[in-house]
Amino acid sequence: EPEVTQTPSHQVTQMGQEVILRCVPISNHLYFYWYRQILGQKVEFLVSFYNNEISEKSEIFDDQFSVERPDGSNFTLKIRSTKLEDSAMYFCASSEMGESNTEAFFGQGTRLTVV
Amino acid sequence: GENVEQHPSTLSVQEGDSAVIKCTYSDSASNYFPWYKQELGKRPQLIIDIRSNVGEKKDQRIAVTLNKTAKHFSLHITETQPEDSAVYFCAASGYNFNKFYFGSGTKLNVKP
Numbered sequence: 001e002p003e004v005t006q007t008p009s010h011q012v013t014q015m016g017q018e019v020i021l022r023c024v025p026i027s028n029h030l031y032f033y034w035y036r037q038i039l040g041q042k043v044e045f046l047v048s049f050y051n052n053e054i055s056e057k058s059e060i061f062d063d064q065f066s067v068e069r070p071d072g073s074n075f076t077l078k079i080r081s082t083k084l085e086d087s088a089m090y091f092c093a094s095s096e097m098g099e100s101n102t103e104a105f106f107g108q109g110t111r112l113t114v115v
Numbered sequence: 116g117e118n119v120e121q122h123p124s125t126l127s128v129q130e131g132d133s134a135v136i137k138c139t140y141s142d143s144a145s146n147y148f149p150w151y152k153q154e155l156g157k158r159p160q161l162i163i164d165i166r167s168n169v170g171e172k173k174d175q176r177i178a179v180t181l182n183k184t185a186k187h188f189s190l191h192i193t194e195t196q197p198e199d200s201a202v203y204f205c206a207a208s209g210y211n212f213n214k215f216y217f218g219s220g221t222k223l224n225v226k227p
Contacts, residue, residue, distance in 0.1 A: 033214070033215075035217075041219070042204070042217050042218065042219040042220055043159065043204060043217040043220075044217070045214045045215065045216065045217075048214050055214075056214050058214075091158065091159070103149065103161050103164065104149070104161075104215055105161075106151075106158040106159045106160070107158060108157065108158045109158055
């Protein structure tokens, strides 16, 4: 079964540093998402990406964040100048977005720890 | 924007009993409602979903009901087993599926 894959599984970074979280969505999917989950809290929407541009973003997704699809397979989330409160599990997801194929498949997550 | 509320936050049941988790949503334009199961340290995985043109959907021991008028939907698990223990999240999405709003999660503990 196809899967969304994310790398790395765990990233530790110093406060103020930049991090890039990488995702390979399922190949025939058209919608890509980034979510985050602070430990013990709900899954929060960050951004969605469709047709090579941001479709929607939440208030969390400020100028510190950016997304990119640098090639036909990767989808990245960049966090500039990380803060302690950016520590969370970051999930990438993708969806085929057909009339009968709306499930969002999640990757296994990248645990980001900012120290 | 959409707001999804989920109750209860924790639920403990005896093996074999039923479990019910309830969610409400605020945006009448939402029309797709998935339920995800997340085991400790793992990714959320879809277990069942329902669209707004359907009132109920069942898949073996799992069922979801939707009341569009009242804007609430529920997950029902019958004959619970210890492996059902996990955190369950409801979610809502609109027509263009460009984002999913998640509930706060319910930690289900099934006691053997």
